[in-house]
Amino acid sequence: MTLAADQTSPPSTAERRPLRWRTLIGWLIIAALVIGVAFIALRVSASAPGRHGGLDPEGRNDAGALALAEILRDQGIEVIVTRSRTDARAAIDEHTTLVMANPYTLSDDGLTALMEPADHVVFLSTGSRLLSLLRIGEDAPGTSPAVAAECALPEFARVGAIRPDRLFTPADGVAACFGDATGAAVLVDDRRGGRHVVVEGSKLFSNAYLAEDGNAALALALLGQTDRVVWYVPTFGDSDIEGQSEDTLGSLTPDWLTPAILLLLLAGVAAAVWRGRRFGPLVAETLPVTVRASETMHGRARLTAKAADSAHAAETLRDGAQRRLARRLGLAAHAGVDDVADAASDRLRIPRGTLQALLAGPLPTDDAALIELARRLSDLETAVEATTHTTRDDG
Structure with a gap:
């Protein structure tokens, strides 16, 4: 110690x-x-969430939309990126398309005021609240495989098939494209004189998926109808939703x-x-009492006999015999009962089933059966030990 x-x-x-x-x-x-x-x-x-989040026209990651913004600029379309509602509203005119992702940071009044001067509004992603506010439709269950436009709007005539992740059920008078009246990927509302378009493009128009299927063609069909695009990026810093924080321990102290x-x-x-106390090097000290291993063994045996637990004692005898047999038969220390029975059967030329029953059969329920099991296990070990010595002498 x-x-x-x-x-x-x-x-x-x-x-x-x-x-x-x-x-x-x-x-x-x-x-x-x-x-x-x-x-x-x-x-x-x-830091404010969404600074360069999903469908951000300045985002270079897979979820951003910088590739789409650059494609629009290559087509000669002026793209104005703003994160301020005031600047976005001031930049809108009759030749402008207002583009934004789901404006979850704006209240209903704030979003209505932002869209008021715009004749052409495209939402690249949406939520249930936005669908209800625009009265353009509602969510439709299920998904759809690759589907073409299949609607009368001419700007979608040359758009190939897309694979939408979300479908909508259009309201009365709303055109449904890339699907049907039970579920469509794009909803176009021309009922109020202007045009409101809703599509779930979190994957369709992101940098990672824009080049797949007809995603890029669909983006140009939606955003390339005017000479200017005002791309508003919703942020919590520009939110008009006022929240009242609850008092916390930090605010009260x-x-x-x-x-x-x-x-x-x-x-x-x-x-x-x-x-703090510094400890010196470890030193060895002789234990005052030495407990012999045989005394420990006899003590455990007396406890088992007093408890009259024949099954537990038999299981202990089997475990010890199995480990010793595995060592004498040249097996690994953690060899299972099947491996030990097979090796002993080959060594002693006796049926495997007999050894399997001895090493893994039903446990004894009384002292007489326990003594018989112990005797048979001892005979098995003695026989294996004898063959081991014979093998060594022959070698």
Whole structure:
């Protein structure tokens, strides 16, 4: 047994001082790293969601829509990207298409005010609230394989087949394209003099999927009908939805409390490093009492006999015999009953079923059956041991 003992001869003051300084500097470096990682994590978590999220015309990732914006510019269409409702509304005129993803950051009044001056509005993704506000239709169950336009609108005549991820059931008077009246991928509403188009294009128009099927042609058919495109990107920074945050423990406590708690924690860590006990090397110490293995074995045997648990005792005997047989037969220590029975059967030239019943058969229920099982296991081990010696002598 090993115990930790204090150093008998403490180092001198000159030797301890550099050690303490190195330890203190090491802890200061660790603390600085922890604070830096925490600061970066707070900055990342506090950043406004959706800055370059799905279908963002400046997003270069797979979910962005920079490729679509560049295709429109190559076609001579002016693309104005804005993240402000005020700037987007000011840029809209009669030759402009207003484009946006699902405006989940705007209230109904805010979205209505934004769309008011626009004659042509295209929603590249949508939600149930938007469908209800526009009264353009509702969600349809199921999905659809590759489907062509199959509607009378001429701008979709040259668009190939697409694979929509979401279908809509159109309202009365709303044209349904790329599907039918029970489920279509594109809804076109011309009932109010202007045109409102709804499509779920989170995958169709993203950078990763724009080149597949007729996705790019569909995007040009939707956004290429005017000379200018005002692409509004909804962000929480431009939201008009006012929310009231509930009081939390942090808002109810003074501002100096959190820095004070952190300072106390750092002071506690520094004090623990400064005044903590240093242990010396491990030393060996002789145990005062030695317990023989035979005594342990006899003790466990007496406990088993007192409990009259023949089945548990038999299972213990079998496990020990199986391990010893596996070692004598040259098998792995974790060999199973089947492997041991097969090897012993080949070695002793006796039926495998007899050994299988002995090593894995029903457990005895009384002392007489237990004694018989122990005797048979002992005979088996003796026979295997004898063949092992015979094999060695012959070799």
